[in-house]
Amino acid sequence: MRLHVADHPLITHKLTVLRDKATPSPVFRQLTEELMTLLAYEATRDVRVEPVTIDTPVVQTQGVRIADPKPLVVPILRAGLGMLEGMTKLVPTAEVGFLGIVRNEETLLPATYAERLPDDLSGRQCFVLDPMLATGGSLAAAIEYLFERGATDVTAVCLLGTPEGIKAIEALGDDRDVTLVLGALDEGLNENGYIIPGLGDAGDRLYGTV
Ligand code: PRP
Numbered sequence: 001m002r003l004h005v006a007d008h009p010l011i012t013h014k015l016t017v018l019r020d021k022a023t024p025s026p027v028f029r030q031l032t033e034e035l036m037t038l039l040a041y042e043a044t045r046d047v048r049v050e051p052v053t054i055d056t057p058v059v060q061t062q063g064v065r066i067a068d069p070k071p072l073v074v075p076i077l078r079a080g081l082g083m084l085e086g087m088t089k090l091v092p093t094a095e096v097g098f099l100g101i102v103r104n105e106e107t108l109l110p111a112t113y114a115e116r117l118p119d120d121l122s123g124r125q126c127f128v129l130d131p132m133l134a135t136g137g138s139l140a141a142a143i144e145y146l147f148e149r150g151a152t153d154v155t156a157v158c159l160l161g162t163p164e165g166i167k168a169i170e171a172l173g174d175d176r177d178v179t180l181v182l183g184a185l186d187e188g189l190n191e192n193g194y195i196i197p198g199l200g201d202a203g204d205r206l207y208g209t210v
C-alpha cells in the first residue's frame, strides 16, 4: 500500500474550517468539494494515459489523453457523495459507480446496503472517495469488493485518516495494488470510534442532519 499524506497550507487551511463545529452545511459541502479537487491532483498522478497526436495552430505535436477503459470513480454513500463533483471536475471522462456502506455505530462494523457498479471491472483503475477513514472497516470492505470484481488498482481518497485506518488498509495485503491519499493524518479514535480531532460525523455535517 502506498500512502500519501497532503502537505500544503491551502489544504490545511480548508481542513481547519471544515473541522470547526461552527461551519454550517453549505460551507462544509463547498469545502469538501474543493479539498477533493486539490487531492485529485495527487490521486491521479498514475492515471493511465495514451499518446495522441494533435495539431496546434502552429505545428503537429504529441500529447496524451486519459486511456480506455476510463477510470471508475466510486463515492461511498453517503458522505463520499460530497467529494464526487470535486473529482469529476478534474476527470470529466471518468465513469461513476456507487457503493452504499454504513457503519454500525455500536459494533463499528460496515454493512453494504447499495451497489451500482459496472459488472466487470477488469482492467479498471478505480478511485474510491470517502471523507473519513476511521477504523478503516468501510474503506477496506469497499476496496476488497472492487478487487473481487476485477479492478487492477484502487486509489482511495479520504480527507482525514487515522493510524488504525491505515493498518486496516495495509492488512488487505501486498498483492492488492492500493494507494491511499489523505488530506491529513489525525491522532486516532475516541471510545465511540470517532476520529480525534476529526470533524464529527461527515455525512451529518454535509447533509445538515446533525
Ligand atoms: C462514515 C464515513 C465512512 C465511515 C468511516 O460513514 O463516511 O464511510 O463512517 O468509518 P470506519 O472507517 O470506522 O468504517 P457512515 O457509516 O457514518 O455513513 P454515512 O456516510 O451514510 O453518514
Ligand code: URA
Pocket (backbone or CB within 6 Å): 079, 132, 134, 193, 194, 195, 196, 198, 199, 200, 201, 202, 203
Ligand atoms: N465517521 C465519521 O463520519 N466521522 C468519524 O469521526 C468516524 C466515522
